[in-house]
Amino acid sequence: MTVDASVVAPVSAVLAATMIGASGVAQRRAALAAPSFAAGDPRLLRTLARARWWWIGTAAAVAGLCLQVLALATGPLLLVQGLLIGSVVATTACERLLLGRRPTRWVLAGVALTLLGLVGMLTALAPTGGGGTGPSGPEVLTLAGACAAVMVATVVWARRSPRRAWAVAACTGVGYGVVAVLLKQVGLQLAGGLTAPFAHPALYATVALGAWSVLLSQNALQQGCGAVAVVTPILVLDPLVGLVAGLVWFGERVASTPDVLGVAVGCTVLLVLGMGLVEAAGRSAQRTTTRVATPARR
Template sequence: MSSTGTTLVVAVPAAVLGAAGFGLASAVQQRATKQVPTSRTLDPRLLWDLVRKPIWLLSIGTVLAGLALQMVALAFGPLVLVQPLLVTSVLFGAVFAAGMAHRRLDRVLVLGALAVMAGLALFLLLARPAGEGTGFTATTDVRPLAVLLAVVVLACVLTAHRFPGEVRVLALALATGVLYGVTAGLIKVVAEQLRHGGIAEPFVHPTLYVVCALGPVGFLLSQNTFQQGKFISPALAVITAVDPLVGMAIGVSWLGERVETSPPALAGQALAAVALMAGIWVLTHRGEHLRRVAEMRAG
């Protein structure tokens, strides 16, 4: 079988199944967060409550299975093919969540999810981020982007504390996506240190310890996000979109990676970004509308 045939037969199904695993895990985690007391943002007691739920523990296994399938997909296919396919987790999450709640899948939420998937997939295809980077060097200045991302996360947490409803969900999801993207970008650095310097090399650099600190915070924020949102689609769409975009920004700003910057590519990226933002807007406003309808019926 040719290399192209192997890519289609192995990489594509593995990426789609991995996306399905991520979508299922997110839907299960959202359902589990509704079965425990509502906690404040970044309160670690939420994880203590969740870890005693067998269904939540099973979702962690589903995440690991999704990661394994993602690794298989990347081993047999290029990043530019695998990343857009992983975006389908947004739609899988919506389908699984609706099924577990025994409700019909809302058509407007589906259209919004499709717009997010199409916009992000097109953006990644046009940007074509290069997987090979120089890594941190003596001239790398991480401060501008690091400060910007820290301000975004802090502003999101403060916004979530002040505003209710879908605004809170959107803010928490944005902060989660930023932390996930930073963690993913820094894991690239740790992997390179491990590959070139051996198993002890990452322990002599601060990157590994930053990953160990940010990773759990991002995961806790994701559980706060799922607990606050009535519908999974808006939150999962924001997290899924922001994660790779922040990772790409880190690759370009810190690790010496490259993206396509020709005028046609930039024009296409701008259109893709519009579709992405429109999808998120539709999901957010439709989610808020459905939340109010449900509250009126319940009260």
């Protein structure tokens, strides 16, 4: 019995979203018990490696990554990355179960608007697969270099910003988006044989940017107030990077009539509003926690 590739991609993407959502909450549980380090400091990973919950989260993340690779190998980049926004729902549910943290109505409203906006935009644009060959070697190096530069600049700025967690999470989302693009390219290279990816820079750029993105995600999970507030910008920016890459390099197509573009713009507004609500709710909760934890001076 053969399995239709059109079914494998979305099912794998949904399962990947569930695993990624669960991994974020498990890793946050470990990160909250670890000492605080500056964004990008590798000592955080060394500390987390001694925590059982971090390894549980890492195992879930690896399973999610494998499912994502399978989905990318069998379906359009835009579809797969769009379905991964389901991680927001999984994160909300797992945060309630594992951390006993009940989301506020503003967080739920923000998550709902974010999901509605991104799903609506992808549905309106109706992405379809193409026959593109992906970025060339020099283009991969340029893309990876530009992404690394943005990530370093964001980390430097975030160290002096009160929105540190959100900035690092947004930076992580861009990094994960570029890694997904590179994984898609590695999948295309595998069609030429198991050794073909080793002759293309996409594999090496994936390892480097992937490791850096994972480190930043741990910083964001530790500094942010709530896993949902951290995961939301990651999962929004990740598929948006895939949207651009799919159109530019992989020959994927979207509907572009005036009506469709109008709906896409409206959904983008909802998406931005949803992200803003989640971020504002997280900052409000963080201020409340700080006031409770700090005794009043006499």
